[in-house]
Amino acid sequence: MLERISLSQFLIEAQREGKLDANLRLLIEVVARAAKALAVTIGKGSFAGIHGEAGSHNIQGEAQKKLDVIANELLLQANAWGGHLAAMASEEEETICLIPERYPRGGYLLLFDPLDGSSNIDVNISVGTIFSVLQNPRPEGCPTEADFLQPGKQQVAAGYAIYGPTAQLVLSFGHGVHEFTLDREFGAWFLSKPTITIPEETAEFAINASNRRHWFPPVTRYIDELLAGKEGPRGRDFNMRWVGSMVADMHRILTRGGIFLYPVDRKTQAKGGKLRLLYEANPMAFLVEQAGGMGTDGERRLLEIVPERLHQRVGVVLGSKAEVERVAQYHREMRS
Ligand SMILES: O=P(O)(O)OC[C@H]1O[C@](O)(COP(=O)(O)O)[C@@H](O)[C@@H]1O
Ligand SMILES: [Mg+2]
Ligand SMILES: [Mg+2]
Incomplete structure (x- = not known):
């Protein structure tokens, strides 16, 4: 007690x-x-x-x-x-x-x-x-x-x-x-x-998969590899959870690890993404980094982005370090 x-x-x-x-x-x-x-x-x-x-x-x-x-x-x-x-x-x-x-x-x-x-x-x-x-x-x-x-x-x-x-x-x-x-x-x-630490490795991911047709190639590649499970390149099974409340999805990840993605896709590209940089992405990225995890929009560390507007939107990838780093790596590889 x-x-x-x-x-x-x-x-x-x-x-x-x-x-x-x-x-x-x-x-x-x-x-x-x-x-x-x-x-x-x-x-x-x-x-x-x-x-x-x-x-x-x-x-x-x-x-x-x-x-x-x-x-x-x-x-x-x-x-x-x-x-x-x-x-x-x-x-x-x-x-x-x-x-x-x-x-x-x-x-x-x-x-x-x-x-x-x-x-x-x-x-x-x-x-x-x-x-x-x-x-x-x-x-x-x-x-x-x-x-x-x-x-x-x-x-x-x-x-x-x-x-x-x-x-x-x-x-x-x-x-x-x-x-x-x-x-x-x-x-x-x-x-x-007293202290929350996100495990580095994880076998759980969170994304609204109904947007798959709008995703850009690095995200599709990453998620498809997770879905391929044991038989795929990752060689192990991953489980998916999507509550649809960022707080709830992030709370699960801060509690037992995992990765959360709301990436910029073709549908949200014109607006810059779905989630808001100042009210959602930044505070969650601050918590995630303080808990030993990582946060990126795919290309940039979320916490480095200099906002241009109060209600600016952004792509979000947050959670266990090894997985978020992999998503960032796919973005680097597929850009070049
Ligand atoms: O309904 P979708 O597209 O899955 O979006 C869910 C996301 O939208 C949000 O509900 C947006 O937040 P608000 O409810 O504050 O607008 C996030 O909490 C959640 O991650
Ligand atoms: Mg709201
Ligand atoms: Mg919100």
Whole structure:
């Protein structure tokens, strides 16, 4: 039985050890509180009015679910009182949200995908919240969109909450990856895994195989080799899993290894890919690298990409090092 260490206690200890400052600790605690409120709301299902369409579209032209809107409002409101933050950017908002002028402006920028896995809400499959924290590069001025366009390697913290059979919070502030589990009766997050490490080798992969006809050759080659199993060039069998919520697929990979691919393909090429660089790819790549794994878009380390736009999309290959390296190698070989 693990000693019960609350999230607050864990963060205060880390602050004492000089691993994060008081404002970053506060920021993480506020995000965790919002995630707890969301976990409770989601747990109530249709009785909380969370199912179905909101009847609106976000900036990316995607139909919003009621829960997309609820989660977005909850995170914005929870963080709007200032002190630790200067501004926020959300997958659901057209532009950045400034902390109201009446509050002191803090030194951090918060970015989030308030509700990841929207298509799974109404069918009671795990969904989540993904967040990323950057330093405000111009503490004196008023934050602009350009201040958010920092490569992922400059993140000072990132994480996600997964609302599944158990609600969990997985985060990193640059000293490894830590997992917390929500004790619903107690109403608090408790440490459930002090350190998460992704195994280097894996026999599990995650990709939406219905897109196969759109894939580019390096991805087709890689997946076909996995599908060929024992009889193919890899000489062993691989298993496939696709939840359709990035948080859930990535949580499995952080827990027991594997590779996750949402590559740029012919269908998504014009938009740059499907998943969002700032709200999905970067925070997950930060966690994966902190856990000993690797993240690439096929050609580039995800964390090195300098964003050009707030809602920029990107191809994503994340997970166990040996497999992600192989995908990158196929991209190099097939380009030359
Ligand atoms: O439905 P598809 O094409 O398999 O896409 C699933 C992917 O889309 C996403 O749902 C996109 O996230 P949102 O729900 O935040 O838009 C990912 O979580 C998931 O990996
Ligand atoms: Mg998402
Ligand atoms: Mg979303």
